[in-house]
Amino acid sequence: MTTRDDLDRQSPQFDRLMAAWFETEARVHEPGDLLDRTLSRTASTRPRPAWLLPERWLPMELTMQRVRLPRAARYAALLVALILLAALALVVVGTSRRVPAPFGPAANGRVAFVTRTGDIATIDPATGATSTIVGGPDADRYPVFSLDGTRIAFVREVPGGDAVFVVEASGAKLTRLTKDPLAETGLLTWSPDGSQIAFHSLGSLWIARTDGSDAHRIDLDFSIADEIEFRPPDGAELLVRGTRRGMAGLFLMKTDGTDVRALTPIDGGQFDYLWVTWSPDGRRVAYHKVPANEIHILTIGAAEATVLRPEGGLQLLFPRFSPDGTRLAFVVWHPDDTKQIGVAAADDPTPRVTLTGPTFPSGIQYDWSPDGTKLLAIGWESDVPWVLDPAGSAGQRSDWRATFPDWIEWQRLAS
């Protein structure tokens, strides 16, 4: 027997033995149809946009600092009026139908996802029970629940491009919102009252009525890129990330495209001003900035933003306000390249970050549960979701499996 003898000798002989054996074992070919099968899958898969991929972002220290921002208009009186209107609307809605208010904590419903065959499905994260909502041969993507949890908007590939659809959360009453095929369609976002959906197509802002009666483009003097969010609590304004002359910034405008004003300096690069998240009262937005990979919290109308910048080689990405607006969750990028979910108080001027759950080798998709008691997180290139305690714990590995190629979309229900 030469093998054990070889191992008993010097390491170089073991090296040669292993290399020779692997070389012999490697004399195989992949199955003839493997390439075709693989490419048929990639052909029906859209690459994720770069801004969704933390691998692209550059490394950088937990200190707080203030940065200057341009003057912004004062909204206090308007905000009070809007809150009163919203409260009145809630009373009216509450007397007619059991749906949650569009912002703030709600009961936890199902989670929407796209199956590998391009169907829209939902899963009960408590049991793992899945339901196909929109099946068939069409390639669908980007499912987004309405804020009352009753409907789902999504994008479907149609001949010549994309179209935006809405369907009841039960799968009934499929409605096409856009007539002509669109290109590069994404970022669907529901208005708080559920009557409109804003989205972008080829860098333009579009508004579609959810009854299918109208969809129109709003002409702006900048391109929309990567972020569109209706402002809580009434959705009378839209926050968009736009680019002018190649530089990115955040803009606030009325939903008809008028009264556009810059909310931040228009100084950002490809990965600045991303993952914009509104506090549920509509007073603050948080977003991500590079190259330091830090999180900025901006109070609307304030001259300065608060910057969360961790020390010790950590980086912060992907902020998300908790449903009650008191906490901010984000992805913490450790110096060893692993990622983990962190949570900090949103109002504390010297916040402490609570790390929760396992570290993930790649990026993390995550979001708050509508009731704000937990976070659902899943590592990219994984199909194993984790339920995390915002107060910090090892986390609970789910029994069910699903992939979320774009984001986690959790249905809000009436409490």
Add this chain to the structure above:
Amino acid sequence: MERDLVERAMARDHDAFSELARISIRRLYVVARLILRDEEKAEDATQEALVAAWSHIAGLRDPDRFEAWLHRLLVRSCYREAGRSSRRGRIEVHVPFLEASEPDSSLDLADRDELERGFRRLDTDQRTILVLHYYLGLSLDEAADVLGIPPGTVRSRLHRAIVAMRAALEADARSRLTTEGRPT
């Protein structure tokens, strides 16, 4: 790897990505098969790695590091496949498609069988580091990059893998001696 192809693929050119996949798929499959010792799982791992590569191609910071990045995706896919229980309820006879080549003088069939049995006794971490180091010829730093762990951890993992391989081979030899010594 053609930098131009990688850059075009990063710009969502599926034709360019297809060419990259065509160039890479055999090597990926071979590596997955070496690590997983299972043809079906190797197919799945290869496919998943390439699909992940296409999905995340925009996240590649340096086109010149495409190959190392692809290896990282493949290793992750292999770990996931290794963690899944076999989906086959049948016994399969594996007949590898050997390329025409000169007879291998360095390893006889008994050696290969012994190495195969020993290698199968290793866990996924140990098999992976041995394949990266001895088949792909990656340095400790390069393997660390692929595995996403510090070079020092790679060094200790490689050392443990070699020791485990030795132990597995010795256990195999003892077992065969015992079997061969039994009266028939």
